[in-house]
Amino acid sequence: MKLFPTAYSEPGTKPGTLADVKNGHYSLHMMSYTPASLTERPEIEPAACYSFIKDSDITWIHVQGAPDSATLRTLSQAFDIHELYLEDILNTGHRAKLEVNEVHAFVILSLPRFENKQIVTEQVCLFLSDHTVVSFCTGELDPFLLVRERIRKPTSKHRHRGGDYLAYTLIDTIVDHAFPVVETLAEDIQVLEDKLLEKPEKAIVQEIYFLMRQLLLLRRRLWPQRDIVSQLQRDDNLELLADDTRIYLRDCYDHCVNITELLETYHEIASGMLDIYLSNATHRLNEVMRVLTVISVLFIPPTFLVGVYGMNFDPGASSLNMPELASPYGYLFVWIAIVGMMGGMLIYFRKKRWF
Structure with a gap:
């Protein structure tokens, strides 16, 4: 995950400025349904979406990918989307947020997924009005x-509920x-724990640090979403949500x-693994030093003993000048003394369990 994932307009530009995404590709999918009928357009032009909006129908328009500014302006005119919301949709990487007015609700959430063993987060924007839901999701994977498979079934709850239930379903899908x-992160932690306990190597520190980094950045993106869902289920002024839909939002909040x-628990475990590695490294160093x-x-x-006998005093000059040097067994006695001292210290150290 990127440390700075937020796209932004050039400083000094006016609010609501839309800059086209380079090499952007998108697809637009529309579903309009009632309990008895379903109209679906997998590929539809933005200008044609407005003709499917009826008071008796629930209309869901999903934009997948990176739409250009012209497409956003067309949808803005059709569904009365504020220009600041369009700027948030185009400049991805925003923190999760909820904005509500008298007739609309605008939600930004983050959807995490794995791509080439890396965690990437797609920005999902939901625009909810009375009978219409417009969703925008970055990336190529829808x-x-x-959710579409469920809507296609005539007996599904979506066909008999309002647009607020559809919005809940999309939010729940994003969260799940x-x-x-x-x-996957839990499995990675288990593998690292096994490596750490069996054979702690220096390379494992990089893996632990990379895991901690991913956990921290992912937590930063997902933590605000619990506040958004909590606000949706508790805000009595949000008349777009029916009371029975708020019950489902409680489960989503859980x-x-x-x-x-x-994520918090895994981060603490990863931090503990790093401490264990450092403790093991310190313990190994202490063992070597011991x-x-x-x-x-x-x-x-022995060094002291051979130092004494290396002073080279002449025994012939005085009877006190190392008389044992003239002994035929002096050399042997020195070795016996050296081996005895070293053996005695080894036995003593062993009894003390110093090695």
């Missing part, structure tokens, strides 16, 4: 394919897309809380 990502708590210290201490008495 996350709402299963985080569970496979979190599950999912948001569960995801954020899992062995080297024991070896150094073993050679201190």
Whole structure:
């Protein structure tokens, strides 16, 4: 994930400025339905969408990819979308937010997914009015394919509920897309734990740091969504949502809380793994230093002994000048003394369990 994912207009430009995305591609899908009928247009021109809006129908228009400014302006005129909302749609990477007025509600959420073993977050914008839902999702993969399958069934709840239930379904789908990502992160943590306990290597630090970075950035993108869902279910002034739909939003809020708590827990586990690695590295260093210290201490008495007998005093000059140098067994006695001292210290160190 990028540290700075937010796109923005050049400083100094007027609010609502729309800059076309380079090499942008998009698709537009429309569904208009009642309990008895369904009209679906997989590829439809933006200008033709308005003709399907009826008071008795629920109309859902989904824009997948990076639409150009002309498409956004056409949809803006058809569905009365404010120019500031269009700017938010075009400049991706925004923090999750909710804006409500008397007739409209505008929601921005983040949808995480894996791409080439990297976590990427797509921005999803929802524009809700009385009978119409307009959704925008960045990226090439459409996350709402299963929602369309449910709408195509005449017995589904969507065909008998209003646009607020459709909006809830889209929000719930966005939130639930985080569970496979979190599950994959949990598996990565388990693999790193096994590596850390079996054979801690220096390369594992990079993997742990990369995992902590992903968890932290993902938490930053998903944490505000729990506040958005909570506001949707609790805001009594939001008349676009029916009371029975708010009950479903409570379940969606529980999912948001569960995801954020899992991310916090995994981040703490990853931080603990880093501490374990550092502790193991310190312990290994202490073990090496202890062995080297024991070896150094073993050679201190022999070093002192051979230093004494290396002073080269002449025994013939005085009877006090190292008379043992004239002994035929002096060399042997020195070795016996050296081996005895070193052996005695080894036995002592062993009893003390110093190595």
